[in-house]
Amino acid sequence: DKPKRNNALWVAEQLGIKLHIIDVIEEYRDVLLNPKHGYGKNMNPCLDCKGFMVKKAKQWMEENDFDFIITGEVMGQRPMSQRKETMPVVQEESGAGDLLLRPLCAKHLPLTKAEIEGWVDRERLLDFSGRTRKPQMALAKEYGFDDYATPAGGCCFLTDKQYSDKLVDMWQARGNRDYQLDDLMMLKVGRHIRPNQRFKMIIAREEGEVKFLEGYRNQYAHLYSTSCNGPIALIDGEPNQEDIKIAAKILARYSQGRDEDSVDVEVKLQAGVAQQLSVKPFSAEEIDKNWMV
Numbered sequence: 453d454k455p456k457r458n459n460a461l462w463v464a465e466q467l468g469i470k471l472h473i474i475d476v477i478e479e480y481r482d483v484l485l486n487p488k489h490g491y492g493k494n495m496n497p498c499l500d501c502k503g504f505m506v507k508k509a510k511q512w513m514e515e516n517d518f519d520f521i522i523t524g525e526v527m528g529q530r531p532m533s534q535r536k537e538t539m540p541v542v543q544e545e546s547g548a549g550d551l552l553l554r555p556l557c558a559k560h561l562p563l564t565k566a567e568i569e570g571w572v573d574r575e576r577l578l579d580f581s582g583r584t585r586k587p588q589m590a591l592a593k594e595y596g597f598d599d600y601a602t603p604a605g606g607c608c609f610l611t612d613k614q615y616s617d618k619l620v621d622m623w624q625a626r627g628n629r630d631y632q633l634d635d636l637m638m639l640k641v642g643r644h645i646r647p648n649q650r651f652k653m654i655i656a657r658e659e660g661e662v663k664f665l666e667g668y669r670n671q672y673a674h675l676y677s678t679s680c681n682g683p684i685a686l687i688d689g690e691p692n693q694e695d696i697k698i699a700a701k702i703l704a705r706y707s708q709g710r711d712e713d714s715v716d717v718e719v720k721l722q723a724g725v726a727q728q729l730s731v732k733p734f735s736a737e738e739i740d741k742n743w744m745v
Contacts, residue, residue: 459601474508477633484610485629489532489541494616496608498532499541506546513551520551520566526588527557527581536560556580556588609640618644621745625649625689634668638688641665643706644745647698651689652745655706672722675703679716679730682707697729702743704733 464471483504487497502525509521525534533542539561543552550565558567558577567574580587592600609615618639623629625646638654641661646652656662665674665684672686685703696719704715710733719727 463600472512474512476504476508479508480504481631492532492611494611494613495619496532496610496616498530498608498611499538501608502533502542503545506542506548506552510546510548510551519571520553520564521548522553522555524556525554527554527560529581529583529585615639618745621646621652625652634671638668638686642685645702645739645743646745647695647702647743651687651691651695651699653685653687653699653702655685655703656683669720673720675699675717675719677704677707677709677715678718678728679714680707680709680712682709682715696727697731700729700731701734702739704731705736705739707733709733 460471480501483497483500484495487500489497489499492498506521506523513519513521525539527534527536527539532538539554543549546552550563550568553564553566553572554561555572556578557580558564558574559579560581563574566572567577578587578591592598610619619636621644622631622635622639641664642654642656644652644654654665656665662684665686668674668686669684672688673691674684674686676682676684682703683706685699685706687699691699700715700717700719703717704710707715709715712733714730714732717729717731719729721727
């Protein structure tokens with residue numbers, strides 16, 4: 453029931469600290485496509501990602517005359533980038549070396565420059581380890597914080613199986629691994645249904661997604677029901693006429709006319725051509741079994 457928010461922005465406001473956002477979209481492409489250390493359970497290149505992020509932090513630190521970097525890592529908490537044997541890899545490959553301080557688990561790690569120079573007191577640093585988040589939650593309570601992001605799983609969509617499946621499906625359908633920012637945003641939104649290799653549908657699930665997808669109506673063929681209320685759907689690909697009929701039947705299933713004998717659907721192609729169809733909705737079983745990405 454909590455309102456949606458950007459947790460980084462919200463936390464910075466609560467703590468009264470400046471938040472600097474660095475655009476790494478293009479630079480990150482090689483991390484995603486060619487991870488030196490491979491992927492995790494899904495499409496998450498965690499070890500390469502952590503090294504990349506710390507490297508960018510080090511660059512910013514040097515450009516802005518700061519002294520060292522801190523991260524919230526805990527030894528043993530994540531299966532790729534936060535193991536005892538991989539945490540030094542992040543320091544080495546990022547170039548951060550002993551400028552990287554991990555306060556939550558520092559007592560399990562060698563001294564850093566910040567400790568050697570006396571900028572921080574090692575005795576006040578912590579020795580957290582393992583998968584549990586209970587010590588962090590207790591620490592938050594001690595400091596009076598009772599509202600924070602879910603302390604598990606991270607915030608990376610690439611660790612999510614459904615998102616990763618959609619990403620792989622997109623690459624396979626296109627025959628290459630190119631992508632744009634809009635492609636990645638689309639994978640976060642709606643139901644993704646692929647009846648065949650020629651096209652995929654993205655169907656809004658709630659009002660916020662309807663508004664989001666409506667912003668792409670000029671870039672994609674799209675369809676919506678006209679005889680009853682229902683969501684908007686975008687078509688990604690090059691469907692033929694039979695595909696358009698299939699798409700209309702799928703959309704009808706998610707409209708309020710799903711139990712009717714027919715639903716009227718308007719299809720607007722990218723060329724601006726509109727078609728009116730009256731179709732019988734597919735069953736949910738047909739869609740889930742055969743086409744859901």
